[in-house]
Amino acid sequence: MRPLLFKNFTATSCIGKGVAATLESLLEQRSGLRNCEFETVDIDTHIGEVAGVDDARLPDHLYKFECRNNRLAELALQEDGFFEAVQQAAERWGRRRVGVFMGTSTAGILQTELAYRDRDPVSGALPPSFEYGSTHNSFSVADYLRRRCRLEGPAVAVSCACASSAKVFGSARRMIEAGLIDAALVGGVDSLCLTTLYGFHSLQLTSPTPCRPFDVARDGLSIGEAAAFALLERVPAGLDDGAVLLLGIGESSDAYHMSAPHPEGLGARRAMQAALAAAALEPGDIDYINLHGTGTPSNDRSESQAVTSVFGPTTPCSSTKGATGHTLGAAGALEAVISALAVKNGLMPGGVHTSKIDPTLTAHYIRDNRRAPVARVLSNSFGFGGTNCSLILGRTG
Amino acid sequence: MTLSAYVSGLGVLGPGLSNWPEAAAVLSGQQAYRPAAAVLPMPTILAAAERRRIGRVVKLALAIALEATSQAGEDPAELASVFSSSGGDGHNCHELCQALSLAGREISPTRFANSVHNAAAGYWSIGTGAMAESNVLCAFDASFTAGLLEALTQVAVDQVPVLLVAYDSEYPQPLHAKRPIPDTFGVALVLTPQRRAPSFARVDATLSDLECDRFADPDLEALRCAFPAARSLPLLRLLAAQTGGTAILEYLDVSRMEVRIEPCA
Numbered sequence: 001m002r003p004l005l006f007k008n009f010t011a012t013s014c015i016g017k018g019v020a021a022t023l024e025s026l027l028e029q030r031s032g033l034r035n036c037e038f039e040t041v042d043i044d045t046h047i048g049e050v051a052g053v054d055d056a057r058l059p060d061h062l063y064k065f066e067c068r069n070n071r072l073a074e075l076a077l078q079e080d081g082f083f084e085a086v087q088q089a090a091e092r093w094g095r096r097r098v099g100v101f102m103g104t105s106t107a108g109i110l111q112t113e114l115a116y117r118d119r120d121p122v123s124g125a126l127p128p129s130f131e132y133g134s135t136h137n138s139f140s141v142a143d144y145l146r147r148r149c150r151l152e153g154p155a156v157a158v159s160c161a162c163a164s165s166a167k168v169f170g171s172a173r174r175m176i177e178a179g180l181i182d183a184a185l186v187g188g189v190d191s192l193c194l195t196t197l198y199g200f201h202s203l204q205l206t207s208p209t210p211c212r213p214f215d216v217a218r219d220g221l222s223i224g225e226a227a228a229f230a231l232l233e234r235v236p237a238g239l240d241d242g243a244v245l246l247l248g249i250g251e252s253s254d255a256y257h258m259s260a261p262h263p264e265g266l267g268a269r270r271a272m273q274a275a276l277a278a279a280a281l282e283p284g285d286i287d288y289i290n291l292h293g294t295g296t297p298s299n300d301r302s303e304s305q306a307v308t309s310v311f312g313p314t315t316p317c318s319s320t321k322g323a324t325g326h327t328l329g330a331a332g333a334l335e336a337v338i339s340a341l342a343v344k345n346g347l348m349p350g351g352v353h354t355s356k357i358d359p360t361l362t363a364h365y366i367r368d369n370r371r372a373p374v375a376r377v378l379s380n381s382f383g384f385g386g387t388n389c390s391l392i393l394g395r396t397g
Numbered sequence: 398m399t400l401s402a403y404v405s406g407l408g409v410l411g412p413g414l415s416n417w418p419e420a421a422a423v424l425s426g427q428q429a430y431r432p433a434a435a436v437l438p439m440p441t442i443l444a445a446a447e448r449r450r451i452g453r454v455v456k457l458a459l460a461i462a463l464e465a466t467s468q469a470g471e472d473p474a475e476l477a478s479v480f481s482s483s484g485g486d487g488h489n490c491h492e493l494c495q496a497l498s499l500a501g502r503e504i505s506p507t508r509f510a511n512s513v514h515n516a517a518a519g520y521w522s523i524g525t526g527a528m529a530e531s532n533v534l535c536a537f538d539a540s541f542t543a544g545l546l547e548a549l550t551q552v553a554v555d556q557v558p559v560l561l562v563a564y565d566s567e568y569p570q571p572l573h574a575k576r577p578i579p580d581t582f583g584v585a586l587v588l589t590p591q592r593r594a595p596s597f598a599r600v601d602a603t604l605s606d607l608e609c610d611r612f613a614d615p616d617l618e619a620l621r622c623a624f625p626a627a628r629s630l631p632l633l634r635l636l637a638a639q640t641g642g643t644a645i646l647e648y649l650d651v652s653r654m655e656v657r658i659e660p661c662a
Contacts, residue, residue: 035541042502095605096652106515112490116498125571132575134621137484138514138535152651154604156543157535159514165530174550179398180604194497251530253522254475258450259510270528385519386509387531 001173001278004232006244006393007089010080012072013226013324014048016155018079023341026349027084029369031323033210033222033353038192039110043244045206047271048224048325049192052074054341055184065144067108067135069191073144076189076227085231086149090146093182099153101172102142103165103188105329105383107157108135110193159329160385162292164188165228166332166391170249172232178235186227188333196223196328203259211295211326212352214365215302215318216358221294224325228333230340239396244340247376247392248279254386261299261382265306268292268380271340271388272310279392286337286392288348290379291363293319294326303380304361316366322353332381332389339377339393346373400549403429403596403661405558406469406587406634408461411435411627412580412620416464421637430616442524451520452486453581454566458517459524460587462562469587470597471558473525476587477551478560481520481534481544483625484576486511487568494572519563536568540565540625541584542647542648545632545656548588549602553609555660558589563626582624584633596661598636604657609647632656 015025016073033046056071077083090098102107115130132138142157154175158168165188172184200206200223207220233243252274254267261268276283289311292303305316311397318337327334342348348370357365376394413433421429439448440459442461466473486491487512496504511518513577515533522531536543541563564583568576571635591595591599610631612618621630631644646654 052502065572109494112494112499116494119498119571126575130575134535137536137537137576139483139540143537152649154543154546155536155649157545158532160518160531160533161513161568163514170530171532171534171547174547174554177554178550180400180546180550184611194502195493195509198497198502198504199493199506199512202415202504202506202509217442251532253518253528254520255528256522258516258519259506267528274530323612340521342620349446385515385533386522387515387518387533 001248002177003235003245003247004173004176005043005235006246006340007087007231007233009230009337009340010076010082011226011228012050012076012079012332013327013334014050014224015323016048019341023345025323028180028354029350031210032350033325041194041197043201043206045292046210046222047192048222050225059261062144064131064134065140067111069108069141069189070144070309071144072191072225072227073141076229082229088184089231090151095150095152097153098151098181099175099181099184100146100151100155101141101158101184101186102145102167102176103158103168103329103332104138104141104190105161105164106190106193107138108138111135113194145185161388162328162331163383163386163387163389164329164332165383165391166381167251169246169391170251173249176234183329184232185229186232188330189227190243190327191225205296209297210353211322212353213293213295213322214300214357214361215354216356218295218297218300220296224327226324226327226330226334228337228391230336243396244393245396247394248275250274250278250390251386252388256386259384261302263302265302267386267388268303268306268382269309271390272378272393275390275392286315286376286378287374288342288377289315290318290339290377291317291319292380292382293321295321300361304363307363313362314364316348316352316370317328317363318349318366320349322351336391336393337350337377339379341396342374342377343393344372348374399601400553401523401601402549402552402588402590403592404586404598404600405589405593405596406465408464408585410457411582424634424637424643430614432616440524443520447456447520447523450511452489454486454540455517455520457566457581457583458562458564458653459521461583462521462560463588465585466560474527476527477557478518478528478531479544479548481540481563483540483565485514487572489567489573497613498538522576536546538625539648542626542646542654552590553589556590558587561586561588563629565624565626581624582627584626584629592661598661601657603655605645605653607645607653607655608643609653639642647653
């Protein structure tokens with residue numbers, strides 16, 4: 001594929017609002033996971049909750065979009081001058097030449113969960129104030145952002161469970177390459193809701209402790225929430241050395257099981273190999289791997305096998321989910337931003353909360369931060385339904 | 398900017414339309430449209446354990462995907478796919494929201510796994526062994542055209558055949574009152590970069606500002622409006638007529654898609 005410029009980017013998660021706070025947390029190996037006190041949830045688990053989400057104000061004319069997910073999107077949009085950068089792109093290229101590609105798994109379904117508690121006792125009807133299309137529907141956050149940023153190009157939500165906001169980069173790449181658009185607002189937004197907390201709990205996949213990816217005693221994931229965005233454009237001539245590029249995207253399907261990864265990680269392997277092929281790189285060209293690394297016994301086992309089968313046992317890798325939690329449909333974009341920070345700052349973030357690495361996992365998991373030049377990072381995102389996506393970000397040249 | 402591909406396979410299933418030949422007969426005026434509840438076959442490609450778990454929307458998606466790929470003579474295992482649905486499995490969603498509103502909040506792990514928007518794509522991959530890339534989209538009422546745009550760009554840029562599956566299913570009450578999709582409707586297209594033996598038309602698509610096409614027949618127009626996936630009907634009418642021409646498809650509030658069809662003689 002032709003590389004794309006990762007022109008502007010921002011992320012808001014439980015480890016920080018904006019990239020400066022996110023980087024500081026990574027440098028200090030701080031985790032944002034806390035005991036779950038979200039809403040009325042009664043589960044013994046830890047979560048990565050973003051402070052102040054419900055204080056975010058949507059513009060009055062977009063009141064129909066009021067829900068936690070769109071408030072989180074709005075909060076993130078205001079960091080790092082990102083909204084202004086999108087406006088500059090729209091003015092430069094034209095509003096019809098900027099597309100919106102947003103990943104989400106549950107969008108604003110919390111709104112529906114709350115509405116179901118508030119049904120009319122006689123008719124069973126949902127409250128009149130409940131809006132389906134602009135909150136619950138998967139498209140709501142993409143629609144919110146295109147209206148908020150007044151963009152008129154193609155717009156779509158990608159909803160492939162926990163690979164959603166990695167796969168948005170694929171959709172944006174194809175549309176830029178086809179010449180339909182000149183810039184793309186890509187990213188992912190997923191927010192806390194009862195469906196995912198009780199759902200992962202029903203599958204016995206939530207840990208009572210903060211999640212410990214690749215730990216010998218790992219016993220599940222911690223759910224988080226995040227919004228992360230990037231502005232993608234074609235690579236212009238005369239780019240400076242500090243720029244970060246999206247070099248490769250690889251996608252695959254497991255063809256195995258709805259909620260369990262392929263035991264040997266065949267689909268994951270295929271996605272990583274496809275990303276390397278798209279970037280015309282060899283495994284040895286990758287300096288650091290940001291793992292999917294959820295902290296469930298099965299994910300980490302299967303991913304470690306897949307990573308080792310492609311890269312061997314020496315490429316440093318870690319999961320940042322011990323810090324951020326698993327932000328589900330936002331994880332791909334959040335970890336793409338973390339990968340961009342790794343490249344820009346020469347940082348391989350060590351995995352937090354992991355105390356004793358599982359000796360049966362052969363991938364080279366790092367627990368301590370490493371400061372060294374990072375030219376290229378591969379980032380993995382896998383989801384229910386057996387959907388996989390690997391991204392490669394790196395420097396020019 | 399024009400995107401081009403060949404339509405090499407088609408599948409349709411909806412109220413009163415059980416496959417593409419039936420839909421083609423209605424859309425070309427050879428038969429009157431008689432609305433009737435959609436009949437969803439049990440997908441034979443899934444093992445018994447999976448068949449027990451799936452809902453109507455998955456049956457719908459797999460039925461049309463199988464019709465389109467068998468017509469195209471494509472091995473589903475090697476085919477990239479784009480699934481696009483405005484809402485996924487409404488019954489499953491209702492059961493989860495209902496359970497979460499009650500004390501105890503006991504929810505079924507299978508229901509949770511099936512609640513992902515990419516459930517149909519997952520079962521397709523499991524049933525056919527497809528390990529190729531598969532994207533799953535939603536654009537509310539624009540979901541069909543968003544899916545077509547995604548599939549056409551993939552064909553044009555990556556020069557690979559792509560299976561597009563666009564499908565919608567109903568929500569039960571109380572969500573039905575907020576999103577009144579009446580039944581199930583879906584359409585699947587196999588789009589190929591080159592003309593093949595089964596290809597029956599070439600499609601050239603661009604974004605457009607023109608008004609979208611409608612149907613004079615009130616039942617067909619009602620069908621087009623009732624399901625986001627049925628926004629494809631003006632395109633299907635052209636494909637059924639086999640005479641070539643242009644259709645304008647509904648897309649976002651700010652744009653439509655113009656598709657020019659040239660039959661493969």
